[in-house]
Amino acid sequence: MKNDLAKKITEALKLRDVMEFYGVKFNGRGFALCPFHDEKTASLSIKNEHYKCFGCGAYGGVIDFVMKSYGISFRQALVKLDSDFHLGLIGKEPDYRTRQQMAENRRIEKRYQEHQEELHQNYLTLCTVHAVLFRRYCNGEEWLKDMIEKLDILLDDFSGEEARLWEMATNKSHTQKTTS
Numbered sequence: 001m002k003n004d005l006a007k008k009i010t011e012a013l014k015l016r017d018v019m020e021f022y023g024v025k026f027n028g029r030g031f032a033l034c035p036f037h038d039e040k041t042a043s044l045s046i047k048n049e050h051y052k053c054f055g056c057g058a059y060g061g062v063i064d065f066v067m068k069s070y071g072i073s074f075r076q077a078l079v080k081l082d083s084d085f086h087l088g089l090i091g092k093e094p095d096y097r098t099r100q101q102m103a104e105n106r107r108i109e110k111r112y113q114e115h116q117e118e119l120h121q122n123y124l125t126l127c128t129v130h131a132v133l134f135r136r137y138c139n140g141e142e143w144l145k146d147m148i149e150k151l152d153i154l155l156d157d158f159s160g161e162e163a164r165l166w167e168m169a170t171n172k173s174h175t176q177k178t179t180s
């Protein structure tokens with residue numbers, strides 16, 4: 001991930017543009033005064049997107065240049081380049097409050113899903129009980145009528161969402177049965 005980002009940043013930028021942006025001036029022959037040591041004659045040049053100083057031996061790519069110029073870490077150099085050149089490759093890190101809110105949202109969502117699942121299971125159980133009792137009622141056990149009516153009311157009390165889930169579940173099993 002980290003290296004992937006470094007690769008993207010390196011690919012997005014030309015070393016010479018970056019060095020010029022940070023104040024290094026190149027002459028007509030492509031040489032610059034080395035920013036890493038004191039010199040009067042330009043002895044730093046760029047080849048294959050790497051700078052090399054023939055005076056002090058400094059060598060590196062665009063990220064090395066920023067790290068060394070500003071005395072910052074690899075990660076800080078990536079952030080600086082992304083920011084200074086408006087690359088938009090690094091997303092803004094969410095602050096503490098945002099992270100807490102996100103975690104809280106995930107907890108609420110999980111609890112909601114668990115609750116939905118529980119409701120759904122209860123609904124399925126009720127449906128099964130209802131079906132069993134209704135079959136017995138049809139087979140002559142008339143005394144079950146009251147209980148079945150109470151179950152009907154209970155089942156009606158479930159939200160439309162539950163009915164939809166139930167429909168989905170039954171349709172699914174129906175489809176599975178017919179296709180197999």
Ligand SMILES: [Zn+2]
Pocket residue numbers: 034035036037044053054055056057058
């Ligand atoms: Zn040098």
